[in-house]
Amino acid sequence: MGCYIIYYLIHPLLNRAVKGLEQTDFKKMVIILFALYSVLGCVQQEYYYTNLVGFICIHYFVMYYKKYGINAGTNTREILSTGNIKRDVIAIVLSVAAILIWICVLNFVGQYITVLSDKGLFLCTFMNPLIVVISLAALDIAVHTKPHEIKWVNAFTKNSLLIYLLHGSYYWLTYGKYTLHAVLNSCGIPALGRMLIISAIYMIATPLLSAIYNKITDKRFNRISSLLAEKIMK
Incomplete structure (x- = not known):
């Protein structure tokens, strides 16, 4: 809760920090943050990771999506094509399935391998790449689907x-x-x-x-x- 309050206070400054970035530079920054704090950060949080850093990363992922991921010149509430809906739903289903399978396998293996016996939720953080994919896919559906x-x-x-x-x-x-x-x-x-x-x-x-x-x-x-x-x- 404290982390969220701090993030809420600084988020206008986060927006201002990237205001002058071109799309290519912004994209490079997002990819670097994703690689360091989502992919590598799940395994070993080497690069000064805190939950606040995770919030900042997600802020920039969503900001890039809002700025460049939504088709330019279209209404943000325009209904998605069937293909895009299927893409997002498939991404969500496969990611959820992968997380559940991973947890089950890890818990099963942990009964026989001592070093994994206390690692039942290894990689299960909110910055897990699969959770980020689930979130962005769900956001993509919510943004474009007709509201009701x-x-x-x-x-x-x-x-x-x-x-x-x-x-x-x-x-x-x-x-x-x-x-x-x-x-x-x-x-x-x-x-x-x-x-x-x-x-x-x-x-x-x-x-x-x-x-x-x-x-x-x-x-x-x-x-x-x-x-x-x-x-x-x-």
Whole structure:
């Protein structure tokens, strides 16, 4: 959360930093950032990598896409051709499948190779090239597809920050997750099974808890924030 706030504060400066770049220079910069911090950074974060650096890289990936990836002279809401939709969907499906297969293989091999026994999520960072591909492909579909409201999607995305905060809670990551692993292990469930169960819990429990939290507190917090805003403006 702190990383996102810092990024939010500096993003106008990031835009200004590349304002005068030609497309070829901007493209070279994006390729270098992708190679260093997405491809190589997943394996070994050698070049002063932090989550903020990752946010900055993604900012420039999206900025390049917005500036040069969308067809010039067309409405950004123009419906994609069937071929482009298929391309993006195939990219998303193949990338998700590759990530899931990688995790399953790594967890299976880790049972027999000691050096990999604690590497069950090796390469699984938000800067993973496959995750970047998924994000850009989804963005490409969203930007070009005719807009229409889907209530359950809006309801889910409204809770996305809370889902992330629950998933990334310090106490859960430091204590809760390992306690649950130990309990499941004591029941004789193998590593792959434990991973699938915990993934299912993430998918079910975090959206549910987020929805309950919003239902209870949303209106109260809105009133408080409105009162504070009025006080500040006065």
